[in-house]
Amino acid sequence: MRFLKFGLQLLCGIFFLTFLTAASIAADDPDPYAKKRAAMINVIEQDVRAGYVALEEGELDDEVTKALGRVPRHKFIPQHLRQAAYQNRPLPIGHGQTISQPYIVAIMTHLLHVDKNDRVLEIGTGSGYQVAVLAELVKKVYSIEIIEPLGKQAENLLQRLGYENIELAIGDGYYGWEEHAPFDAIIVTAAASHIPPPLIKQLKPGGRMLIPVGSRFMVQELLLVQKSASGAVTTRQMLPVAFVPLTGKH
Amino acid sequence: MTLRPPFFTIALLSSAMLAYEILLMRLFSIIQWHHFAYMIISLALLGFGASGTFVSIFRKVLFKHFSIAFLMNIGLFAVSSVCCFLLAQSIPFNPDEILWDKQQPLRLLGIYLLLALPFFFAANAIALALTYFHDRIARIYAFDLIGAGIGSLGIVALLFFTMPLQALVIIACIGLMAAAVATWELNIKARGWVFAALAITGTGLIFLDARSELQISPYKELSQMLRISGTEVVSEHSSPLGLLSVLHSHTIPLRHAPGLSLNASGEPPAQVAVFTDGGGMTAITHETGKPEDYAYLDQITSAAPFHLFQPKQVLVLGAGGGSSILQARYHAVPQIDAVELNPQLIKLLREDYADYTGHLLNTENIRLHPGEARGFVTGTSTQYDLIEVALLDSFAASSAGLYALNESYLYTVEALQAMLKKLQPDGYLVITRWIKLPPRDTLKLFATAVDALKNMGVENPGQQLLFLRSWQTGTLLIKNSAVTQEEITALKKFTNDRSFDLAWYPGIQPDEANQFNQLAEPYFHQAAAAILSDEREAFFKRYKFSLQPATDDRPHFFHFFKWSVLPEILSLRDKGGLPLLEGGYLVLVATLAQAIIASVVLILLPLFFTRKEKQPANPVNKGWVMVYFISVGLAFLFIEIAFIQKFILFLHHPLYAVALVLTAFLIFAGLGSSFSWRLVQGDYYQHAITIAVTGIIVLGFLYIFFMETVFAHFISLSMAIKIPLTLLMIAPLAFFMGMPFPLALAKLGDIAPNMIPWAWGVNGCASVVSAVLATLLAISIGFNAVIFSALVLYGLAWLSFPEKRIANIQ
Incomplete structure (x- = not known):
């Protein structure tokens, strides 16, 4: 009788373990979005090759496309919009905020010219997607979000996704993150009436700062702030698109 | 018993309906954006057309029970005016997603249909009256028009005293009153019961309205700001000019300083934000008593003229929250005049925030004139050293092309001429606008200034113009005489110190124009040079946005759209090209297209339904x-x-x-x-x-x-x-x-x-x-x-x- 009981317990145990393993394989392995993600990257690459003039190189940095290929964009998007996660369009994420169009994320990340040893600061965490993409490329990313629930949501998600090189804070991004300054690159996705001077100070000589200008759903222009080795600051204003206002001779 | 036409009912109903139309425009400008408000209300007004169709088709039944049908439609107007708006505003329509999200057009259609209902019911009542009493048409129509006239005046007055949502229920009650008058005019027997029903309906509407709030789009500036912890709207002030919301930010300072130089080190003192219809933020700045706290106002492009000469008398057109006044004060101008259109903003500055601003407007050398800028300029007898047109609209609205439908009599050739006439011989007119890419506003402004100077007999306008820009704002200086070499030297120092770029001064070289804020090409300079040259018309033709100066007859300064560029922009849709669309104009075109299609259907529908009716002996040609x-x-x-x-x-x-x-x-x-x-x-x-x-x-x-x-x-x-x-x-x-x-x-x-x-x-x-x-x-x-x-x-x-x-x- 005891044997029978033990046998039954063993059987149950084995059955339970098998079930768990099978369940975990089912949850982890088949990434139903992998194909869509690859297609999205393909579309972005084609669009860039079709003539986006501001990228001197003519095409996206390979590392950037690889990073986009690794980040599960659908997890940064509310459940009811997931079917649109890999379409090349911005999506609302609640709190009056959006996740940028993947094409814009790709170009912005490329324009930052980051290196694997870089430390990057982001103002405006939002969904956390841009931080995740950067985290795939650099040593450490710091990000500050002003809207508390949004910041907490992003923090939970990024932890779940296992990112260890991201540090998040909730609060006012105007003064940057003095403790970890200077940064090799800064990206400011939060709207401000001007470029906060403290952020320019926290940019390393030779560093790049990128600011998308426009509304929540439409980026009007990309503003690239560059600090030369001597500390002189200049900006480059670019359209996110290949469009020349003048045609013919001028 | 023969009925007498319900003249007073018609007048009352008509006044409520016109007031409702104007109020809806207000309400939707607050919760959405002005140009979409325009589209939504235009299409809702097709409820009028639909009423013609409806009464044509169901004429016989309606006539059989004329009094009841007439009364019911008025009652339904009153009820639907409140309910349909409240329902419509709860539909989460977001115009920015309309080209991506298939649900958005459906939501928009839902809003149209809901808002068309009140107009449909009211117009039904009028159409019924006109048809039933067809021998008294001219008089009925006269009461209809006169009522509408009173309504349009009434709503303007009403909006000064009530908040928009309160005005909504007042209009509904006027509708119910019209129904009450109708029972008397049409001699309805069960009057007591009708009165009781109307009173209960009215109470219900008042209750419903009192429990409702305006649901402002989460993407409007005010909604965005309210997401930040420690912010709250402390007061609201309604007027027909707009709903002002005053926002305090308790934990994180506002720091409103658009166009601030990259080299600036300070930041603005504490500020309070004032939003008009949930957007167009302007800041009221705290008085600290320390002049150096306002140094940031010397770090923006509009500070340039103060470095060229020392003006004694300055006129600011568009005082807003007062930052241009503070800028002039920082530069020790002895006499500052300012003009502001919105009396409630003036009241905020003069009374509610008098202490906060250190009684800025109660200072002897600062005079604030309530009124409209162009009118003030025309009427004043003072000759100023400096006239400044302040930058008050927000970048968001400007960059999305939302003003395309708005006329502005401040940026026309004639307006600039009028301003130049009120300047001292060596005085400057200074206008600042947002920098948009590809360049638009500032270039059109430059062209407008060139035309104004030419009209005033200046042979070489380029000699009187200076044009500088940061990455964010561009400032045009128009002098009443030729610019001197000393002034150019001073301007160069000003721009160099602040990393601003020069786009035009007499004698500028192309390589000077694109140093700090670099563009793919020195577009601003190229354009300025082309506008001043003989090839101006060819340049306008070539350029992908319309830069023809606005005039008083065509005062659409913000219209930049060119049809020829539409295919190119649409082909760039997925590559981030949509912001290039000047949305406002296209919304107008879309409104027209929808209105025409809906009209054709509404006009043809009754012909289809009544085609089997027996033709009268003396047919009228329907086409004519x-x-x-x-x-x-x-x-x-x-x-x-x-x-x-x-x-x-x-x-x-x-x-x-x-x-x-x-x-x-x-x-x-x-x-x-x-x-x-x-x-x-x-x-x-x-x-x-x-x-x-x-x-x-x-x-x-x-x-x-x-x-x-x-x-x-x-x-x-x-x-x-x-x-x-x-x-x-x-x-x-x-x-x-x-x-x-x-x-x-x-x-x-x-x-x-x-x-x-x-x-x-x-x-x-x-x-x-x-x-x-x-x-x-x-x-x-x-x-x-x-x-x-x-x-x-x-x-x-x-x-x-x-x-x-x-x-x-x-």
């Missing part, structure tokens, strides 16, 4: 009837809209001009309609329509040719003279314009009464199309041409008057 009512519908609003614009310039106040002109048009047209009734009594239709159309055409031509001369003569006089003069000018024209519609309806009443509701619907549809078309036409050919088109349409109406056709057929 349609031409007549379309012509009259289009022409009336063409003239009304063009006149509103012309009189804004004359009366110098957009709000009062609109209210006065609209009311005057409606009331005098009502009197005209009433008068036409007398003519109809003697069956002098042909005679009457000839008189009316001749009167309109003769007066119309007089106005096209002489209005500007009259305006120029009286423009500087006081309102006490200008208002009666306005009424005097509008009265005769409006009087004649009130006649064609009721004359033809009355004629139809004689020969084919069944067609009255249909004709009413045709006219309703044409009116909706007309309002949109007038704006589109004005953008491309100017307001004078719009008036001329209206006169042609009246000519066409005369040719197609029903009686004439009947005679021919016979």
Whole structure:
């Protein structure tokens, strides 16, 4: 009788373990979005090759496309919009905020010219997607979000996704993150009436700062702030698109 | 017992309906954006057209129970006016997603349909009355117009005293009152029961309204700001000019300093934000007592003139929250005058935030004039050293092209000339605008300045212009005489110290123009040079945005859209190209297209349903009837809209001009309609329509040719003279314009009464199309041409008057 009981317990145990393993394989392995993600990257690459003039190189940095290929964009998007996660369009994420169009994320990340040893600061965490993409490329990313629930949501998600090189804070991004300054690159996705001077100070000589200008759903222009080795600051204003206002001779 | 026409009910209902229309525009401008508000309300007004269709089809049933049908429709108007708005505002429509998200167009359609209902019910009641009492059409229509006139004036007054949502329920109650009056006018027997039902409905609406709040789009500036912890709206102030919301931010400072130099080190003192309709933020800045705290105002492009000379008397056009005043004060200007349109903003600065701003406006050397900028400039006898047009609209609205439909009499060639005339010989006019990419506003402004100078006889305008930019703002300086070498040297130092770029000064070299804020090419400089050269027209043609200067006749400064570029922009849709679309103009075009399609359906539908009805012995040609009512519908609003614009310039106040002109048009047209009734009594239709159309055409031509001369003569006089003069000018024209519609309806009443509701619907549809078309036409050919088109349409109406056709057929 005891044997029978033990046998039954063993059987149950084995059955339970098998079930768990099978369940975990089912949850982890088949990434139903992998194909869509690859297609999205393909579309972005084609669009860039079709003539986006501001990228001197003519095409996206390979590392950037690889990073986009690794980040599960659908997890940064509310459940009811997931079917649109890999379409090349911005999506609302609640709190009056959006996740940028993947094409814009790709170009912005490329324009930052980051290196694997870089430390990057982001103002405006939002969904956390841009931080995740950067985290795939650099040593450490710091990000500050002003809207508390949004910041907490992003923090939970990024932890779940296992990112260890991201540090998040909730609060006012105007003064940057003095403790970890200077940064090799800064990206400011939060709207401000001007470029906060403290952020320019926290940019390393030779560093790049990128600011998308426009509304929540439409980026009007990309503003690239560059600090030369001597500390002189200049900006480059670019359209996110290949469009020349003048045609013919001028 | 024969019924008497319910004249007073019609007048009351009509006033509620017009007030509702204007209020809806306000409400949607607050919760959405102005141009979408325009589209939504235009299409909702097709409820008028639909009423014609409905009454045509169900005429027999409705006539059988006329009193009940009439009363029910009025009651339904009252109920739906509140309920449909509350439902419509809860639909999460986001215009920014319309090209991506398939649900958005459906939501938009839902909003149209909901908001069309109140207009549908009200118009049903009027169409029923017009058809049922077709022998008294002209008088009913007169009461309808006069009621509408009173309503348009009433809502302007009402919005000064109540919040928009309260005004909504007041209008609904006026609707219920109209129903109560109807029970008396139509001698309804169970009056007590009806009164009780109306009272219960009214109480219910008041209760519902009191528990509701405006649901502002989460993407508007104010909503965005409220997401930040520690922010709250501390007060709201309603007026027809806009809903002001004052926002305090307790934990994170506002730091509103657009265009701040990259080299700046300080930040603004504490500020309070003021939003107009949830957007267009302006900041009221705290007085710290330390002048150095305002140094940030020297770090923006608009500070340039203060480094070229020491102005003694400065005029700021558009005081807003006062930052331009603070900038002038920081630069030790002895006398500062400022003009602000919104009296409630002035009250905030003068009273509520007097302590906060250190009694800025109660200082001896600072004078704030309530009023409109252009009017102040025209009327003032002071010659200023410096006139500054402040940057008050927000970048978000400007960059999305939302102002494309808005007329502005501040950025026209004539406006700049008027400002230059009020400058000392060595004075400067300074205008700052947002920098948009590809460049638009600032270049059009540059072209406008060149034209203004040329018109004033300056041979070489380039010698009097300076143009600088940061990445965010561009400032144009127009001097009343040639710029000196010392001034150029001072400007170069100013821009160098702040990392601003120069786009134009006399003698500039191309390599100087793109140093700190680099573009793919020095677009601003290239454009400035091209505009000053002989190849200007070719440049305008080549450039992908419209840069032709705005004039008083075509005052659409913010219209930059060119059709030829549309395919290119659409092909760039997925590559981040959509922001290149100047949305406002396209919304207008989309509104027109939708209105025309819906109108065609609404006009043709009754013909389909009534095609099996027995034809009267004396058939009326439906085609000509349609031409007549379309012509009259289009022409009336063409003239009304063009006149509103012309009189804004004359009366110098957009709000009062609109209210006065609209009311005057409606009331005098009502009197005209009433008068036409007398003519109809003697069956002098042909005679009457000839008189009316001749009167309109003769007066119309007089106005096209002489209005500007009259305006120029009286423009500087006081309102006490200008208002009666306005009424005097509008009265005769409006009087004649009130006649064609009721004359033809009355004629139809004689020969084919069944067609009255249909004709009413045709006219309703044409009116909706007309309002949109007038704006589109004005953008491309100017307001004078719009008036001329209206006169042609009246000519066409005369040719197609029903009686004439009947005679021919016979």
